[in-house]
Amino acid sequence: MTDAEGVLAGLDEEQRVAAATLTGPLCILAGAGTGKTRAITHRIAYGVRTGTYDPHRVLAVTFTARAAAEMRSRLTGLGAPGVQARTFHAAALRQLQYFWPVAVGGPLPQILDYKVRLLAEAAKRLRITTDRASLRDFASEIEWSKVSTLTPEGYLAQAADRPEPGGADHQSFAKLYQAYEDIKADRQLMDFEDVLLFTAGMLENEERVAAQVRRQYRHFVVDEYQDVSPLQQRLLDLWLGGRDDLCVVGDAAQTIYSFTGATPDYLLKFRRRYPNAEMVKLVRDYRSTPQVVSLANQLLADRRSSSAAPWPEPLQLISQREAGPTPTLTEHADDDAEASWVAEQIVQLRDAGTPLSEIAVLYRTNGQSQTFEQALASAGVSYQLRGSERFFSRPEVREALAALRTSSVTADDGSEELGHQVRAVLSSHGWKAQAPTSAGAVRERWESLAALVALADQLASERHGMTLRDFIAELDERSASQHAPTVEGVTLASLHSAKGLEWDAVFLAGLNEGLMPISFADSQLKIDEERRLLYVGITRARTHLSLSSASARHAGGRGRRRPSRFLIPLRRTLGLEPQARRIAPGGGTLSPNAAARRRRPITCAGCGDVLTVGTQIKRRRCQDCPVRYDEQLFEQLRSWRLSYAKELQMKAFMILGDATLELLAEHKPTTDEELLKIPGIGERKLQQHGERLKAAIFSYVEAG
Incomplete structure (x- = not known):
């Protein structure tokens, strides 16, 4: 050969x-x-x-x-x-950097990191009222226009079928787009899309x-x-x-x-x-078990092509792996119950030998992460939010790179195996062979250093004779491209950010109508994209796959949320009986007034911004607005919840979530009727904890 x-x-x-x-x-x-x-x-x-x-x-x-x-x-x-x-x-x-001085002359325009500041200035010039949300919408619309090769003039001809961005009509947006371009040109700036446009023009x-x-x-x-x-x-x-x-x-x-x-x-x-x-x-799938592949194939096969809405013939994947466990499909009473169940399953997988770095919880919107963060923290499970602080920006990683670089200057390349060299250097910076049993900063530091050690072992096995200097060069390259090594902890990520990744175990959570497909998917094309997004989520799993939904947003809620329509063919594939349709008491078609109330957006009581994150909707407050609750009472209620949870031998968050405690500290209810007005407290919670809760609040009010 x-x-x-x-x-x-x-x-x-x-x-x-x-x-x-x-x-x-x-x-x-x-x-x-x-x-x-x-x-x-x-x-x-x-x-x-x-x-x-x-x-x-x-x-x-x-x-x-x-x-x-x-x-x-x-x-x-x-x-x-x-x-x-x-x-x-x-x-x-x-x-562009190489040819600009010759082709155009003068210095290359500086790249603009964020469009929002310039857009706010352009809007002010045109007397267009804006807020943070509308400015973000304007930025997204400009990005779409540019990658679609549309100028401000060309935008108007193509935008008739698009929603009005940021509440502005298309004519006003086209003027804003042009004003933004003018300011950018005056200040010798270019945005991310201009890099491609200027290169193409050149x-x-x-x-x-x-x-x-x-x-x-x-x-x-x-x-x-x-x-x-x-x-x-x-x-x-x-x-x-x-x-x-x-x-x-x-x-x-x-x-x-x-x-x-x-x-x-x-x-x-x-x-x-x-x-x-x-x-x-x-079509030979080497990643996923036949059970996972069958589910993915069925999801795509359930959509039939039509002349009005074509659907390309999907590839029929054929798993090359041995059979694995059957995927699970569960429905839970509320978001907290779903998150608690997911955390329990993760603990079981960890105890059975699955590394936490090989487990992911995926959801449709970033706002869904908080419930899972709380559940995992309560279960003592470390996690990492994909898209949060970059690995190579962490202080301990920067220190480790500096130490490795210093050591590489005096190292006798080839005299010692790479993994041993890296361990020797990092042992003085907090790395040990055994992981610390505590959580918090010490554990996070160790996990970062352990990721570098594991990467050294991996590269040494893949590239014979790799030296410490080679390893430093690899880390520099990865730092420049933000190609981070694996960190030990469950990954929490949106479905979009999970593209291109894979794990041994994947939990697809929050699969309800309104989230999957998302509520603003109001056309067949958009619903088709949501189906493909779920397909991407399913195919991230190698062995274990769990799909779940929750009937209510909050504990004690009415349970009106329906599981995603995409789960119907998957239930058939898994051999599950069709779910009976749930109808609320006095059910039937919603009255026009009730339907209108359902569609009405929830806004922040402070600034009036539309709220989209579940916990913010519950609080009626966006993240940037100041709190309105009695902070001293909130802390006392947290202490009460902790001791009460120990008494009941339950996890604290299963009694009441922090968002509910904030509302209690704001409204200070002391009667059953007042308690039932608080989101997160229904008849069941009232019956279980009402008397003790009222006593805790009443004692604080009396003392005050």
């Missing part, structure tokens, strides 16, 4: 066909868990090893810095360093620059092609310059960013554009 042929060893039949097809247009349709990154990195490495590719003339683009860093790491391991693997924005910015208008870029890059690979926007496709076409040495990889069933301007049309119509294109389908 030649050195080049060795790159293809271990690939399955379809992956091998994809990897061995080195020239001409190639479209790889790759389902979730089918090894698409493996296929394309081996394809590039095979092209380099056979001499077909000059590694410095290959450009592989993807959508996240993490994915690009992972691709570079794999290519290095396959003996193909030098290949450019970047995001669209990183590749464009590099070209390549269109400067033939010498375009020719130089095309001489540099001869072979192109685009990952996650289903998420390409019109602006990204325009830039890709300019890079290609009429050539067809292009490989695209994607899965229309994983299109979940249409709201940002992404479209699967370029993937689905690839053969129309390139009639001679090779097409390879990857």
Whole structure:
């Protein structure tokens, strides 16, 4: 077997066909868990090893810095360093920085981190009333307009069917858009989307620059092609310059960013554009058990295509793994009960040997995380919020990197195994072989250092002869791309942020109508996107999968929430009986007034902002507004709850949540009638805890 042929060893039949097809247009349709990154990195490495590719003339683009860093790491391991693997924005910015002085002249405009400040100024000039929420909506609409290649003038022609952003009519928004662009130009600024727009404009208008870029890059690979926007496709076409040495990889069933301007049309119509294109389908799922794969397939199969709302034929995945446990589908009384049950299941998985880093709780909106944070904390389970503080920004990680860098200066490379060297350095900074039994800052520090030790072990096993200096270089690269190592703790994440990740055990929570599909999914296209989002969630699980819903938002609530419509075919797949429809007393069709009340948004009593986060809705207060409750009474009620919970041998949050305690401390109810007016206290809670609760509040009021 030649050195080049060795790159293809271990690939399955379809992956091998994809990897061995080195020239001409190639479209790889790759389902979730089918090894698409493996296929394309081996394809590039095979092209380099056979001499077909000059590694410095290959450009592989993807959508996240993490994915690009992972691709570079794999290519290095396959003996193909030098290949450019970047995001669209990183590749464009590099070209812009290099060619701007020659093509345009003068300094490159500074990149604007946030649009909101400039938008507020533009709105003030136009006497448009704004608040934080409307400014965020304006920023999102500008981003959509730009990736859709729409100028302020072009926006009006295309926006008729779009909701009015931030409460402003389309004409007013177009003026705001133009004012924002004017301010930005006056101050020599460019935003994130301008990086692509300016690069595209430069390549269109400067033939010498375009020719130089095309001489540099001869072979192109685009990952996650289903998420390409019109602006990204325009830039890709300019890079290609009429050539067809292009490989695209994607899965229309994983299109979940249409709201940002992404479209699967370029993937689905690839053969129309390139009639001679090779097409390879990857359907062998190496990630998930047959039980998980069956559920994912059924979710997509339940949606039938129609002329009014087409539905592309989805890939039918075939699991390559042994059978695993049957996924569970449960309904709970309320959000707290659901979170408590999830926490209990996680404890059982941990005790049975599943690492916490291999467990995730996924939900539709970020506002759902708080209930799970509280439940996991009460159960003594560490967790990490995906999208919170960046790993490489943590103080202990910065200290560790500095210590490793200092040690690498005097280290005798090759004299000691990498993992031992890293352990020796980090042992003086808080790392020990045994994890601390306490929670809090000490545990968090240890988990960060343990993640670095585990990464050193992993890289040492993958790359023979890796030195401490090599490890430092890898960490620097990962820090630049925010490609963090695994931290020991349950991952809490939204479904959108879970794309591209996988875990041994996944809990899909809050699967109720209004959340999945989300309430503003008011068209078939938007509901289809919600179905794909749930599909992405299901296919994140390797072995254990749990889907759950809650009948009521708060303990003691009326339980009017319905499980997601998407669960109906999944119940059939799992062999469960259809759920009986729940009808409230005196049920039937809601009266027009009642329906209107249901649709009426809940606003903050302080600033009037519309509230969307569950706990904020319960409090009738947004996060930024000052508290209105008696803080001393709140602390006394927390102490009372803790001692009462110990007496009952229950978890404290199962008695009353913090949001309910805040409302009690604000309204100070002392009668049954007053207590029942507090969200979170129903007849059951009143019967169980009412007398003790009234006594606790009454004693405080009397003392005051």
